[in-house]
Amino acid sequence: MNVFAVEGLPEIRPGDDIAALIEQQVDIEPDDVVCVASTIVSKAERRQADHADFPAGERAKQIAANIGEIAGEKKDPRFAQAVLEESEELLLEAPMMLAVTRFGHITVNAGIDRSNVPDAELLLLPEDPTASAKRIHNELDVPVVVTDTSGRPFRHGQRGVALGWAGLPAARDWRGTLDRDGREMDVTVQAVVDELAAASNLITGEGAGGTPVAVVRDWEFGDFDGSDALFREEEDDLIRPALKEWSNARN
Structure with missing residues (x-):
């Protein structure tokens, strides 16, 4: 081919x-x-978004704090909230967020991308x-x-x-x-x-x-x-x- x-x-x-x-x-x-x-x-x-679109709840704050402690750097809880909202469930919350997407794919961070997004901070699947x-x-x-x-x-x-x-x-x-x-x-x-x-x-x-x-x-x-x-x-x-x-x- x-x-x-x-x-x-x-x-x-x-x-x-x-x-x-x-x-x-x-x-x-x-x-x-x-x-x-x-x-x-x-x-x-139109699946572009910004961190501000995902005000962090308590679970997201805790997940971000746990991952940040492991990684040795601060993590944005709003990103964790975006992953939660784009997921059917999380199989792992640390040392990474391993998510089941709503269409069945399992991937880190629900596949949310932060590169090659010129007009926003996040690109959702x-x-x-x-x-x-x-x-x-x-x-x-x-x-x-x-x-x-x-x-x-x-x-x-x-x-x-x-x-x-x-x-x-x-x-x-x-x-x-x-x-x-x-x-x-x-x-x-x-x-x-x-x-x-x-x-x-x-x-x-x-x-x-x-x-x-x-x-x-x-x-x-x-x-x-x-x-x-x-x-x-x-x-x-x-x-x-x-x-x-x-x-x-x-x-």
Whole structure:
């Protein structure tokens, strides 16, 4: 496959039509997959905010104080309040806020960004990234993945992940197929939207490049059953209960 960045996009403003701006810069082909950074989706959807929009409650003040004590520097309790309001729950309150977003993604600080936000102090994640992907998909008529970067347990660094998608399943289901030795595969489900997000992130970058959209060309989903079960339900998750138990014992 070929992955390339869409050059020439302007700074995205509230209300901008992202699909139309993409079409002005590149001729989209029928089998393309368009990967769009959540930062520009959030900007277009008016998800910018300031610390002053989140007056800190007692819980936020306590969380900020605890993290600040661990880090050895003062933390703004208004930021903690923003994370609380953007979260369904916190799995950890210290040494970091590990949040479950309202659409099921688990990430530090509910994914709130403080870089590349020229007109505000904070950039919140899209409220419903899959709905956002569907809107862009309906205009471009090709699969769309809304991406973000996220850290990984047990590893240094961040990598691209999918927050929302439309026009393709989230995963390829290999179960029931045979490996090279004729053994039937019974557990493998490949999270292709995460892999496409990671591939696009290699091209779009992280800093001041100004290329928040990548096009994946000549890639095929193939003859597989599809699945949209990307975010684990709590009852199927082994890690979430362990984190809660550890956090409760620590507190």
